[in-house]
Amino acid sequence: MIPFAGWEMPVQYKGLVEEHRAVRSAAGLFDLSHMGEIFITGPGAAAALDYALITAPGKLAVGRAHYSMICDVSGGILDDLIVYRLGDSRYMVVPNASNAAEVSAALSERLAGFDAELDDATMRTSLVAIQGPRAVEILQPFVDVDLSTIRYYSGTEMRACGVPAVLARTGYTGEDGFELFVSWDDALRVWDTLLEGGADRGLIPAGLGARDTLRLEAGMPLYGQELSRETTPFEAGLGRLVSFAKPGDFVGRDALEKAKDHPRKALVGLKLSGPRVARIGYHVYLPAAAEPCGTVTSGTASPTLGFGIAMGYVPADRNAVGGELEVSIRDQRASAQVVPMPFYKRSN
Amino acid sequence: MDIPDNLKYSSEHEWLAANGKSAKVGITGYAAEQIGDIVFVELPKVGSMVTAGVSFGVIEAVKSVSELFAPVSGKVTAINERVAKEPELVTAAPYGDGWLIEIEMSDAGESAALKDAAGYRDLIAGLQ
CATH class of the missing domain: 3.30.1360.120 (Probable tRNA modification gtpase trme; domain 1)
Incomplete structure (x- = not known):
């Protein structure tokens, strides 16, 4: 407990x-x-x-x-x-x-x-x-x-x-x-x-x-890790939730209309190569870069898939599937590929 | 809880089996149970030096990462290659096939200062 x-x-x-x-x-x-x-x-x-x-x-x-x-x-x-x-x-x-x-x-x-x-x-x-x-x-x-x-x-x-x-x-x-x-x-x-x-x-x-x-594994965000007050729904990959079409005002409408096309970061799914596990707070880098470009928000060794998976924020223009990144795990770089989420989808 | 009488124990939940200057090291059954589903064990290179109380490797579980602390100082003379491929051995047989490293001890006094089985049992009782 x-x-x-x-x-x-x-x-x-x-x-x-x-x-x-x-x-x-x-x-x-x-x-x-x-x-x-x-x-x-x-x-x-x-x-x-x-x-x-x-x-x-x-x-x-x-x-x-x-x-x-x-x-x-x-x-x-x-x-x-x-x-x-x-x-x-x-x-x-x-x-x-x-x-x-x-x-x-x-x-x-x-x-x-x-x-x-x-x-x-x-x-x-x-x-x-x-x-x-x-x-x-x-x-x-x-x-x-x-x-x-x-x-x-x-x-x-x-x-x-x-x-x-x-x-x-x-x-x-x-x-x-x-x-x-x-x-x-x-x-x-x-x-x-x-x-x-x-x-x-x-x-x-x-x-x-x-x-x-x-x-x-199901690619679902967790508040406090992927979601926070410092994050907009667009940055979290959940912009589809925002209903600009509904009549009338709603709290956040003006700000979200402005934020829609100007994300400061993007949430991505990462597949880790190697057995080491990326965890919350670990830094994400562009390949061979000295300075980090992002942060892991959740990570685990996926019990279903058998490899390391993680979610994290990277610069908004680095979210393309297939992109190569690195995660620093105890001062060593592990390569990580941007993959589509969910990591796991049930078959039925 | 399996705590073999013939071993020595550190308060960081490592066991040590001394044989002259040589000593085999692993984690205790209690530690393995606490860590849970182990997915990866990172061990030092053969020939490297380890220092009592200082981290010599890590164990990755699904939920967490735990450091391994050397119970004694010395030179690593062997590592268990099998646990690299089958990390679940550490959980299945922590005192047997799941051993981690073998050390050539540089100070016999360090192993004498470790707990015996009764002392380790008391330590765990205090944690539960």
Whole structure:
């Protein structure tokens, strides 16, 4: 167990790589109760979120979800989050644990003038995620709905494992899977029910360590590493999220319109040659250059691919796939090639 | 926890098996378990000098990188080439096929100052 954003979190249960492989080949169960859950409700909820976030939640169909960001007026990223439209005038926003309080405060401020109310349910809501190719068959007996009819990136209020839940087909692993938002009091029941129900199908508990290597293989950014206030969505390779087409103003619009064509840096995926592992904070160089041109933001030895992978920021004109770079690992240069992300994509 | 009685131990979780002036060195089962899934072991060159308490190599795991600290000073007379190709040996057999380097000790007093198995057991008990 380690402290993480004020929570005590399991880094690993049986072992990081075993848990990682279980998620890729069968299924893993994650306790993500640290994540934030903020409900926005009211006739003005859609318009309020259109103003508060860079995407257009107002255009989401009921029952659907999308990946979004909340930016500051300068276009810097305050957090990345998932927005679920649970009803015509009811949304759930899921920020990172480390930013939940800040996001809640920023949303409250941005809701002023809209007919919408904010309810920060973080401290009474748990999140249990089941992720992996066998997630559907393991979860199916414990819900009334036919899971094959639930689309990726959707979220609906229903009963699951005998308790009220928001059941969402989302995740942070690059695999198919579900996330169950339930009350704190019901979380243990959900955890035990799924773990027991999935044991003979290879389901095992998975910790923060596997969550990090899985999301990295899937090319998903992590706030505090790839994303920060000093980074715009364009620099993070997520400019497609910014909805300039939506009517009305939104926080950060002016700055993002200016930043769109002037990225100061670019996030790239790197494939390392050799067995040494590039890690957060290591410097990136143009071949044989004396001075660094960028920084590694995440890196690991990929359990699925068998070689070293990393994400990092480089000068904006050095992001072309195939480009050769170097990473300094303990005073020795390792060559690294810019490769497309995700590093890993599931086959189905 | 496997802590063989016939070995000496450093507080940085390396073991040492002395045979006259020669000593084999590896990491303890406790260390291997803490480090987790090992993907790469970087060892010094044969003939190089190592100094007690100073880093002589690193172990890369999926999640982290850990330095290896020499339990004694001396000259490296052999390295375990097998762990370069099969780093998982360090986890599977930390006291056997997963040994790391062999040192020709320059100061016998250094090995005498290391912990015995009981002392190392106490150290680990204090960490858990």
